Amino acid sequence: MDRRLTLVPAPALGPAVLTDVWPAVRAALDGGAPLSVVPADPGPAARARAVLRPDLPLEDGADLVVLTSGSTGDGRGVLLPAAALRASATATLDRLGGPGGWLLALPVSAVAGLQVLVRSALAGAPPAVLAPGERLADALPRVPGDRRYAALVPTQLRRLLDTEPGALRALDAVLVGGAATDPALLARARAEGVGVVTTYGMSETAGGCVYDGVPLDGVGVRVADRGVELTGPQLALGYRLDPAATAEAFVDGWFRTRDAGTLVGGRLQVHGRLDDVLVSGGVNVAPQAVEAALREHPAVDDAVVAGRPDPEWGHRVVAAVVPSPGAEPQLADLRPWVAERLGAPAAPKELLLVDAVPVLHTGKPDRRSVTRLFEGA
Incomplete structure (x- = not known):
């Protein structure tokens, strides 16, 4: 049966x-x-x-x-x-x-x-x-x-x-x-x-x-x-x-x-996931490493990173960031912060401030939603 x-x-x-x-x-x-x-x-x-x-x-x-x-x-x-x-x-x-x-x-x-x-x-x-x-x-x-x-x-x-x-x-x-x-x-x-x-x-x-x-x-x-x-x-x-x-x-x-x-x-x-690795300017970039570096910044409470197709770089690293209370992080400040720790290819090229990072029903970061957020913006 x-x-x-x-x-x-x-x-x-x-x-x-x-x-x-x-x-x-x-x-x-x-x-x-x-x-x-x-x-x-x-x-x-x-x-x-x-x-x-x-x-x-x-x-x-x-x-x-x-x-x-x-x-x-x-x-x-x-x-x-x-x-x-x-x-x-x-x-x-x-x-x-x-x-x-x-x-x-x-x-x-x-x-x-x-x-x-x-x-x-x-x-x-x-x-x-x-x-x-x-x-x-x-x-x-x-x-x-x-x-x-x-x-x-x-x-x-x-x-x-x-x-x-x-x-x-x-x-x-x-x-x-x-x-x-x-x-x-x-x-x-x-x-x-x-x-x-x-x-x-x-x-x-x-x-x-x-x-x-x-x-x-x-x-x-x-x-x-x-x-x-x-x-x-x-x-x-x-x-x-x-x-x-x-x-x-x-x-x-x-x-x-x-x-x-x-x-x-x-x-x-x-x-991190082998499938998640971004190639930016010929260099492998792990989104999890970029997220960890961003969270160390005093103006950042949480972050999720994704990649967008880019004709010059292959992948354009983008970050959705939850600001720390009372802070307003700027891309001009976060880029050198990440570059100093992980190298210039890992530095985000676009930034969105969000109230909370998008997650899947499992609680994992939803990188596809992040990409759609940037496309909408």
């Missing part, structure tokens, strides 16, 4: 996550109906349906299907068996010091938020949900258990360090991932006494599988010509209805991430 995929709309963070999504995820982990948690907004929901095709039979072995961020298209459906999600969650809890209660502050349509539900299921208690606009300090009393954990993206960590550092310190561990985390932000968090742990992973690895550069138990890491490659019991089966992409990415039990990285003393250092 064909198994069919059920699409479960993910409401905005709030009580409905626990009433609508939490029971369905727990049932899928226990062998119930396979599902995919998808954004509830009509546009993203329609794109998810087009990619996931719930009208067609589901591939054997898959229990949950996670839609990737779609940073280079409409995304792919990643086929995850319950065993992979459980292996990832178990290794995470072992690394953090044992089961505990979780604070959910990320969308459950992305693997990072979904894994908070999985880890909570292993711990035997639903997470506390941080509602939009709610203070972290007000949500903490609802986190169950003696140990308390949370998962955040770097932008959330930065904002909470500005507003509620004491509440962050009350957590036993704060996982930070989904995008590159600036060393300066990590240093600040640790200086504030926050138990921050950087995570590296993706939907294809059932979430983070390398913590503070060190693989979780059972995870293998190697760096090849194609970039960082990962193996272990947390790996996905492949991509929904895309055998060609599956064969290209999953080879002999290893997943090819397409991330640039190096192994130094057994620790993995990730330098």
